[in-house]
Amino acid sequence: MPHVEMEKVEPLLEQYEPQRINLIPILQDVQETYRYLPQEVLRRISQKLRVPLTEVYQVATFYRCFSLVPRGKHVIQVCLGTACHVRGAPRVLDRILLDLKMAGPGTTNDLQFTVETVRCIGCCGLAPVARVDNKNTHPHLTQAKVGGLLKKYQDKAEASRTAKPDEASHAEA
Amino acid sequence: MLKLKSPHEVKELQLCLEASETTRPCISVCAGSGCCASGAENVLQALRRELEKRGLQGTIDVKSTGCHGFCEKGPVMIVWPEKVFYNGVSQSDAKDIVNSVTNGHKPVEKLLYKDPNTGQRVLHEHDVPFYARQQRILFGNNGKIDPKDIRDYIKVGGYSALGKVLTDFSREQVVEAVKCSGLRGRGGAGFPTGMKWEALRRSTVRPRYIVCNADEGDPGAFMDRSLLEGNPHSVIEGLIIGAYALEAEQAYVYVRAEYPLAVEHLHAAIEQARTAGLLGENILGSGMDFRIHLVQGAGAFVCGEETALLASIEGRVGEPHPRPPYPVQKGLWGKPTVINNVKTWASVPVIINKGADWYASIGTERSKGTMVFSLVGKINNTGLVEVPMGVTLREMIYEIGGGIPKEKKLKAIQIGGPSGGCIPASMIDLPIDYEALTQAGSMMGSGGMVVMDEDTCMVDVARYFMEFLEEESCGKCFPCREGTQRLKEILNRISRGKGEESDLDLLDDAGWMIKETSLCGLGQTAPNPVLSTLRYFRDEYLTHIREKRCPAKVCRELIVYQIDETICDGCHACVRVCASDAVLGEKDKAHSIDSGKCIKCGACLEVCQPKAVLVH
Ligand SMILES: Cc1cc2nc3c(=O)[nH]c(=O)nc-3n(C[C@H](O)[C@H](O)[C@H](O)COP(=O)(O)O)c2cc1C
Ligand code: SF4
Ligand code: SF4
Ligand code: SF4
Numbered sequence: 199m200p201h202v203e204m205e206k207v208e209p210l211l212e213q214y215e216p217q218r219i220n221l222i223p224i225l226q227d228v229q230e231t232y233r234y235l236p237q238e239v240l241r242r243i244s245q246k247l248r249v250p251l252t253e254v255y256q257v258a259t260f261y262r263c264f265s266l267v268p269r270g271k272h273v274i275q276v277c278l279g280t281a282c283h284v285r286g287a288p289r290v291l292d293r294i295l296l297d298l299k300m301a302g303p304g305t306t307n308d309l310q311f312t313v314e315t316v317r318c319i320g321c322c323g324l325a326p327v328a329r330v331d332n333k334n335t336h337p338h339l340t341q342a343k344v345g346g347l348l349k350k351y352q353d354k355a356e357a358s359r360t361a362k363p364d365e366a367s368h369a370e371a
Numbered sequence: 372m373l374k375l376k377s378p379h380e381v382k383e384l385q386l387c388l389e390a391s392e393t394t395r396p397c398i399s400v401c402a403g404s405g406c407c408a409s410g411a412e413n414v415l416q417a418l419r420r421e422l423e424k425r426g427l428q429g430t431i432d433v434k435s436t437g438c439h440g441f442c443e444k445g446p447v448m449i450v451w452p453e454k455v456f457y458n459g460v461s462q463s464d465a466k467d468i469v470n471s472v473t474n475g476h477k478p479v480e481k482l483l484y485k486d487p488n489t490g491q492r493v494l495h496e497h498d499v500p501f502y503a504r505q506q507r508i509l510f511g512n513n514g515k516i517d518p519k520d521i522r523d524y525i526k527v528g529g530y531s532a533l534g535k536v537l538t539d540f541s542r543e544q545v546v547e548a549v550k551c552s553g554l555r556g557r558g559g560a561g562f563p564t565g566m567k568w569e570a571l572r573r574s575t576v577r578p579r580y581i582v583c584n585a586d587e588g589d590p591g592a593f594m595d596r597s598l599l600e601g602n603p604h605s606v607i608e609g610l611i612i613g614a615y616a617l618e619a620e621q622a623y624v625y626v627r628a629e630y631p632l633a634v635e636h637l638h639a640a641i642e643q644a645r646t647a648g649l650l651g652e653n654i655l656g657s658g659m660d661f662r663i664h665l666v667q668g669a670g671a672f673v674c675g676e677e678t679a680l681l682a683s684i685e686g687r688v689g690e691p692h693p694r695p696p697y698p699v700q701k702g703l704w705g706k707p708t709v710i711n712n713v714k715t716w717a718s719v720p721v722i723i724n725k726g727a728d729w730y731a732s733i734g735t736e737r738s739k740g741t742m743v744f745s746l747v748g749k750i751n752n753t754g755l756v757e758v759p760m761g762v763t764l765r766e767m768i769y770e771i772g773g774g775i776p777k778e779k780k781l782k783a784i785q786i787g788g789p790s791g792g793c794i795p796a797s798m799i800d801l802p803i804d805y806e807a808l809t810q811a812g813s814m815m816g817s818g819g820m821v822v823m824d825e826d827t828c829m830v831d832v833a834r835y836f837m838e839f840l841e842e843e844s845c846g847k848c849f850p851c852r853e854g855t856q857r858l859k860e861i862l863n864r865i866s867r868g869k870g871e872e873s874d875l876d877l878l879d880d881a882g883w884m885i886k887e888t889s890l891c892g893l894g895q896t897a898p899n900p901v902l903s904t905l906r907y908f909r910d911e912y913l914t915h916i917r918e919k920r921c922p923a924k925v926c927r928e929l930i931v932y933q934i935d936e937t938i939c940d941g942c943h944a945c946v947r948v949c950a951s952d953a954v955l956g957e958k959d960k961a962h963s964i965d966s967g968k969c970i971k972c973g974a975c976l977e978v979c980q981p982k983a984v985l986v987h
């Protein structure tokens with residue numbers, strides 16, 4: 199497990215009234231900051247909001263957006279919604295997993311990629327689609343396009359690592 | 372922007388904006404999430420650069436608008452005032468587009484929509500067959516206004532319904548208008564909105580809340596995304612009118628997290644409305660206070676269900692609870708709450724402006740107004756379609772949708788998302804309204820409409836939805852949790868050629884049991900995809916079971932990939948894409964597939980130009 203920078207938690211928590219209604223927004227913020235929900239942080243949230251830790255965990259595990267384990271630098275969300283499914287999304291997913299040598303959705307050992315499946319990102323007209331890092335949507339995917347897609351992000355990752363070794367890990371968060 | 376202090380000032384601002392409208396040409400580019408995925412941002416940049424380069428910034432305007440619903444053909448744009456519609460634009464076209472405007476608006480031929488049937492180019496959006504039969508009362512402004520500029524909305528008459536309500540309508544009259552319009556909830560069940568509102572008004576408990584359901588869980592439907600992205604103020608206006616009628620001081624809009632652009636635009640719109648005096652305290656001088664909170668979902672389909680959604684807003688696990696009590700009795704924090712879908716709220720200003728009678732004159736006997744469908748799958752024109760209720764499936768598929776690609780045969784239409792069902796091609800003349808669809812074993816649902824051709828396997832479709840529902844079942848009640856899992860297992864077995872005929876009865880019995888005993892709508896409708904495919908496509912199930920064959924050649928365990936050596940020209944393309952080294956052969960000689968290694972991914976089929984790869 200990577201070192202958790204606890205100093206980021208307090209400023210983040212301060213933006214919210216310590217009320218239960220803010221639990222999910224806080225978790226979303228934490229997830230965005232750390233790319234996952236570190237245990238220590240959940241503990242702190244539980245204290246601050248006075249919501250039992252078990253309930254914080256219940257919420258954190260119920261919703262699909264949250265991850266309790268570190269996620270990769272790039273998160274690839276492959277859409278498996280109906281429109282994408284009937285236009286061949288499962289084969290695109292398989293290809294991505296195969297190229298990244300993964301048995302199923304999850305995170306690569308080098309923490310470069312996390313592959314997730316989502317059910318529709320609203321670009322059904324361009325099916326099948328995948329979205330990377332919650333902003334770049336890649337339309338009309340085919341198996342043949344997978345290689346290029348992965349390379350695009352692999353290269354970026356490599357480049358930023360060689361350019362600024364210390365900052366690389368937060369650069370794209 | 373100045374603060375508007377009365378309905379009269381809204382009107383004045385509108386007139387003023389209208390009057391200041393120039394005849395200056397304007398290139399309005401769709402910047403919805405679909406078109407952005409196809410490169411709309413680059414197009415916008417290229418256009419701006421081009422104008423700058425030629426010193427034309429003050430002569431020709433460029434603006435970004437919301438989704439036109441025809442994302443497949445994106446990026447799309449309209450050049451005003453001629454209203455020329457371009458599709459499939461790329462950044463390299465910027466120069467031609469600017470040239471055309473400066474040269475007396477001679478359109479750029481190659482960017483005009485080409486009717487695949489006639490081969491003719493079409494100049495205007497409303498003449499494109501996809502749009503020609505639509506009646507876009509909710510989506511009409513999407514391609515016209517800049518969703519990030521409240522003045523654009525006001526210019527086309529936005530917030531005038533609110534002004535009208537605050538000056539001329541009593542609260543009861545608003546509810547009455549909604550009731551008379553015949554509006555039914557667009558989120559799925561089709562409950563009459565006016566009746567729901569009336570029920571809330573009967574309660575004496577305060578405070579009251581209103582909620583906008585923008586969770587849009589149906590995978591394959593994107594109208595709520597499109598509307599929130601492209602015209603967020605129409606939803607906000609609906610909510611303010613609702614708040615007036617229902618005496619609510621706060622609203623929550625629950626948007627799914629998968630829609631970042633919708634969240635961004637809605638957030639900006641709420642801020643602008645607040646600054647303009649349309650939200651906050653003493654709205655337009657009426658004494659009414661009202662605030663809208665934006666809540667992001669966290670990726671759980673069941674949170675679209677109203678009681679689960681309310682739990683999620685409260686910061687809890689999104690598990691449904693039994694109804695009654697209904698949210699109008701006990702909703703958010705136990706207080707009376709009206710929850711409606713995005714399109715339901717957005718319909719309210721339209722009803723106020725055009726009148727309940729006008730609205731009720733559209734549609735069928737019991738389904739009024741327009742319905743928005745998300746037409747996707749094996750269809751030539753993919754996109755959002757807004758049509759009067761009662762349009763037939765044939766019109767949808769063949770006129771608006773432009774038919775099935777590659778001359779394939781239509782097999783079925785899946786309507787209503789995971790809660791819906793498949794309607795066979797033989798029922799193509801069915802008029803689409805709530806009752807007709809339910810009778811046919813499907814449902815209106817959110818309006819997702821997935822077209823399936825002969826290459827779609829109905830067992831696979833049923834399996835797909837069951838997998839989805841099993842994953843999304845919250846697990847609170849036994850019939851749904853265990854039942855969806857059992858159904859999925861049986862379907863998996865059949866798709867692997869290991870099913871037995873008795874499985875079909877099992878599917879049927881278990882399906883009805885789940886429907887009748889589940890706690891919430893998810894479980895109560897979960898078996899629909901299975902039951903409807905069983906009802907209309909029993910043969911296909913039987914072929915999988917008896918002949919161990921998938922007629923559509925989809926179910927992986929039942930197919931093999933082969934190369935026809937007489938067709939193969941040895942181009943080696945398949946070797947390069949095959950990730951499991953299953954293709955054997957030297958370049959320029961016929962290749963073959965080692966079926967032991969082949970994982971049936973279909974990559975070779977995709978790349979083989981001479982079509983030598985065959986599936987059996
Ligand atoms: C499993 C499930 C998922 C649902 N998902 C949605 C949804 O994504 N959007 C929506 O508006 N309604 C959804 N609904 C319907 C809501 O429970 C509720 O009926 C609706 O929001 C009421 O608004 P309306 O009357 O305007 O349709 C869902 C219902 C169920 C049972
Ligand atoms: S029917 Fe399914 S989704 Fe609904 S409460 Fe029961 S287990 Fe949860
Ligand atoms: S289907 Fe996939 S695994 Fe099989 S031969 Fe073709 S490319 Fe290779
Ligand atoms: S791609 Fe087709 S033609 Fe080329 S080697 Fe493979 S099977 Fe033969």
Ligand code: FES
Pocket residue numbers: 277278279280281282283317318319320321322323325326327590591592
């Ligand atoms: S189904 Fe994939 S984007 Fe909607």
Ligand code: FES
Pocket residue numbers: 401402403404405406407437438439440441442443445446447
């Ligand atoms: S996003 Fe441009 S048409 Fe839908």
